[in-house]
Amino acid sequence: MTEKRIRIMVAKPGLDGHDRGARILARAFRDAGYEVIYTGVHQTPEQIAAAAIQEDVDLVGLSCLSGAHGYLFPRVVELLREKGAEDITVIGGGIIPDQDFQKLYDAGIKAIFTPGASLESILEWVGANVKPRD
Amino acid sequence: MEESEQLKKIKAGDVRTASRLIRNLEDEIPEAKNALKRIFLHTGKAHVVGITGSPGAGKSTLVDALITSYRKKGDTVGVLAVDPTSPFTGGAILGDRIRMQKHAEDSGVFVRSLATRGALGGLSKAVGDAVHVLDVMGKNLILIETVGAGQQEVDIINHSHTVIVVLVPGMGDDIQAIKAGMMEIADIFVINKADRDGANKLYNELVAMLNMAHEFPGGWRPPIIKIGNCFDAVSFAQSVDKLAATVADHYRCLEETGLLGDRMKRKAMVELGESLRDAILSPILKEMTQSGEMDLFVEKLLKKEADPYTIAEEAARRYLK
Ligand SMILES: Nc1nc2c(ncn2[C@@H]2O[C@H](COP(=O)(O)OP(=O)(O)O)[C@@H](O)[C@H]2O)c(=O)[nH]1
Ligand SMILES: [Mg+2]
Numbered sequence: 001m002t003e004k005r006i007r008i009m010v011a012k013p014g015l016d017g018h019d020r021g022a023r024i025l026a027r028a029f030r031d032a033g034y035e036v037i038y039t040g041v042h043q044t045p046e047q048i049a050a051a052a053i054q055e056d057v058d059l060v061g062l063s064c065l066s067g068a069h070g071y072l073f074p075r076v077v078e079l080l081r082e083k084g085a086e087d088i089t090v091i092g093g094g095i096i097p098d099q100d101f102q103k104l105y106d107a108g109i110k111a112i113f114t115p116g117a118s119l120e121s122i123l124e125w126v127g128a129n130v131k132p133r134d
Numbered sequence: 135m136e137e138s139e140q141l142k143k144i145k146a147g148d149v150r151t152a153s154r155l156i157r158n159l160e161d162e163i164p165e166a167k168n169a170l171k172r173i174f175l176h177t178g179k180a181h182v183v184g185i186t187g188s189p190g191a192g193k194s195t196l197v198d199a200l201i202t203s204y205r206k207k208g209d210t211v212g213v214l215a216v217d218p219t220s221p222f223t224g225g226a227i228l229g230d231r232i233r234m235q236k237h238a239e240d241s242g243v244f245v246r247s248l249a250t251r252g253a254l255g256g257l258s259k260a261v262g263d264a265v266h267v268l269d270v271m272g273k274n275l276i277l278i279e280t281v282g283a284g285q286q287e288v289d290i291i292n293h294s295h296t297v298i299v300v301l302v303p304g305m306g307d308d309i310q311a312i313k314a315g316m317m318e319i320a321d322i323f324v325i326n327k328a329d330r331d332g333a334n335k336l337y338n339e340l341v342a343m344l345n346m347a348h349e350f351p352g353g354w355r356p357p358i359i360k361i362g363n364c365f366d367a368v369s370f371a372q373s374v375d376k377l378a379a380t381v382a383d384h385y386r387c388l389e390e391t392g393l394l395g396d397r398m399k400r401k402a403m404v405e406l407g408e409s410l411r412d413a414i415l416s417p418i419l420k421e422m423t424q425s426g427e428m429d430l431f432v433e434k435l436l437k438k439e440a441d442p443y444t445i446a447e448e449a450a451r452r453y454l455k
Contacts, residue, residue: 002161005160035219039231055231056153
């Protein structure tokens with residue numbers, strides 16, 4: 001029977017090795033019925049983009065606590081575009097100051113969640129914005 | 135996309151096209167099946183290797199190291215890593231890639247995670263379909279990682295030419311605990327984390343078990359390969375190279391003894407069986423479920439007003455004309 005499932009990749013770019021948040025998010029997605037690919041810590045944007053395409057995910061959730069989101073997040077979007085995968089939605093989370101939001105939105109990050117964001121609010125956003133592919 | 139165009143792209147190794155097709159096949163989108171019909175005729179070149187064993191046995195770590203070993207020799211590699219779907223939510227966390235990410239950017243490597251999705255027999259079919267796509271992409275070796283547990287895994291393994299069963303000392307992986315079916319399908323045994331206590335005991339038990347076998351088809355007595363701590367990089371890589379060489383030896387043995395034909399036949403039979411089930415049984419089950427007939431029959435069975443055999447025979451008469 002045809003059933004278009006939504007696949008999500010949770011990835012941690014950059015140097016910080018704290019993946020508790022990423023793991024909690026991965027579990028929350030699983031519990032909401034999504035198929036989640038978790039790629040572990042210390043990923044380069046290149047690795048993340050390549051994996052997202054091999055896994056054919058609908059959404060990439062990036063988590064970064066090191067402060068390097070300003071480079072890392074837009075770079076993932078850019079690489080996906082270069083590979084013709086601009087339809088993959090990219091969202092980001094982590095310690096991100098308010099003044100960085102607009103720049104990230106401009107770079108193509110569709111939503112940003114800071115440590116105060118509840119899991120419910122993230123799931124709600126994904127439910128409303130990530131639809132099964134055509 | 136035009137179908138010949140799609141095939142051309144996949145043959146040229148286009149990752150996006152291949153991964154989308156795998157997904158469409160997994161999601162059972164009808165057009166994808168049409169594509170598969172075309173693709174099938176171009177398959178059969180890759181050496182397909184199944185790797186099975188308990189959760190935490192170190193399979194993904196081993197697959198990662200095997201990729202490195204194969205890439206050194208210039209082989210290209212496709213990986214299908216299967217993890218269970220949660221029966222409660224239908225979701226899944228697929229974490230095998232964590233161990234293999236260093237190959238993410240290597241265009242000679244394609245790694246795809248698959249969730250079991252709990253469908254009866256459906257997983258094995260999805261794996262078989264994905265194997266075809268990787269095969270047509272030109273991957274020389276296709277590694278299937280799956281958790282060794284039930285019939286479903288044995289079915290998946292039937293898609294491979296060579297089966298590696300990974301065991302770990304002191305993890306309850308003693309001979310009594312290992313499913314008989316798993317032992318029978320092993321072409322190669324790996325004793326992983328062999329630096330641990332109990333490795334020799336496990337080795338001796340395996341040898342004793344193999345000694346009891348009357349004969350080995352094609353004269354292939356499943357070798358037992360000990361692989362030590364993965365954090366001892368040099369010796370680990372050496373053992374993995376040896377494993378890769380043994381996998382190649384097994385394929386050569388299959389070719390030389392004519393057993394390869396038997397394996398292909400087993401693979402073909404499994405595929406045909408799955409496709410028949412998919413084409414004949416699934417639509418009937420779907421219709422009977424949607425019409426509410428199924429519930430009605432179940433109720434009758436519970437009240438002992440009917441028996442399942444007659445119901446099935448009547449359904450067969452109705453649907454299969
Ligand atoms: N001590 C030791 N740990 C290992 C070895 N191989 C894998 N591991 C660890 O065992 C855990 C599970 O490994 P993984 O490859 O994911 O196992 P899988 O579930 O069979 O795929 C990880 O934490 C690995 O780092 C090994 O040779 N020695
Ligand atoms: Mg694994």
